[in-house]
Amino acid sequence: MSSTTKALELLSCFSEARPELGLSEIRRIAGRDKATTYRHLQDLEAVGFVEQNQVTKNYRLGPALLHLAQVREASVPRKAGAEGPLAALAKATGETAHVAVLSDKTLYPLLARDSPTYAIRAIIDLATFPLHATSSGICAVAFGPEALFEQACAALEKYTEATPVTRAALTEEVARARATGFGHGLGTFEADITSFAAPIFDQTGQFAATVAVAGVASRLTPHLEALIKFELAGASRAITRSWGGSLPAAIEDLWSDLTPPSEIQDPTS
Amino acid sequence: MSSTTKALELLSCFSEARPELGLSEIRRIAGRDKATTYRHLQDLEAVGFVEQNQVTKNYRLGPALLHLAQVREASVPRKAGAEGPLAALAKATGETAHVAVLSDKTLYPLLARDSPTYAIRAIIDLATFPLHATSSGICAVAFGPEALFEQACAALEKYTEATPVTRAALTEEVARARATGFGHGLGTFEADITSFAAPIFDQTGQFAATVAVAGVASRLTPHLEALIKFELAGASRAITRSWGGSLPAAIEDLWSDLTPPSEIQDPTS
DNA sequence: ATGATCGGTTCGTATACTGAACCGTCGTTT
């Protein structure tokens, strides 16, 4: 691993839950030498990727990121096109919805919309999505490039008792996703969280991203599952269209028998 | 210079005007060896800071930036607070308005709002602002930390005939800013572009950013200058308040005699 | 065919990165 990637990995220590960190905290989280971590932070500060709180000496993400993100979004305007469908998805299902995009062999969060209904809800606060342990990851392995399967097998970290940690278990999850058109996870990344994910395709016809709904497992009823799948399919179609792509016929076939569940149970009630 | 900063500097090759670049173009812009540039780009791709167009093999900024920018904005919500006043500023003056934030010794663009009135207008498409050649830079040197003066003197690049390239010339510009409360540049960065900048202060009482208006020099009348200064002062007060800061009394004194110019000439007409 | 340019690769050299140990400061504890 190059020193550059090591330095840049420090950035993923920061999250909305932990926006400011001291040198020692960062060193501890990253599991690296203090002097090295310090120099890396200096490098990152020199280019505006982190900045220091002058009072506490803590580090936080820097302003250069905002400009770069703006340039990225201006050249590949994905966030803007996903916002509407994602908000509709969160509203319709009552649970947290999010979109994750694939770049090379990694799944990055693009946008999240917290559950508008529940105080106890899934929160998406990750720098990258593990391929084997999240519904989005399974969905990416199932519908994305072949190489993702090996990539997923290379890091079968066990997050919970339900995490698939063998090739066989992962193969089974992927097969189920290909059979249903949805990635699914039940407590595979965090206990008590269940999620469903649908693939999104871009203008090149390639798999580009996933849209997913994550909720508290105890709230999941057959009715809600049907609702989520129906809404996910709609969100996937909308975002795919907005990004200039179209869904493969194979996917549309899998989803063709989805129907809006009857209103026997309103998730907002 | 560390290899990390060298790699990260490649990111500033990208702009809204040049969102996708080939390896050779990047190498040429950055003035570096091809093999080194290639490896740096590999490193950046590994962490999602750039990604490759699979068809053209060109590079563009990657999706990881979006997530990091979101975390940054969530922890230091500056963009959101500056948006309203900036839009109002652009509307009132008819020219392009922007905000640049200081981190350490560098001025980074935060937000820009193109002229809503003119087809021929200033476009802010920079990765960082030169301290000596822009109104925002002069403003930062005048009202920011002492060290910025030396920082500015260390890179007196000559962009146009009007760029101040000596300590004496820079000192004079800074003195003028301190006397008026505004940084000013007339063709110092780009010929035919004139701009005014006002300082913004954050909750710690420190200079934090500048808000500026940039327009085509030939349109600048005494009336428009008075209008810009009046509106800039208002925008600076609004953003400073939104960031939890307050303007030093010395600045308010300098600005106390600004009055809204009479409507003898509507810039939108 | 030829040559120019592209993205990407190789390999020996030497530069710049590493991490154990150290420093001064600050806030607690005793």
Place this chain on the structure above:
DNA sequence: AAACGACGGTTCAGTATACGAACCGATCAT
């Protein structure tokens, strides 16, 4: 108030790692 531990930051010898000239195969215009 002395001792302590944790903090951010610094030093330096040793070596891991980054560098760039030269090279490769593909593509395209001449």
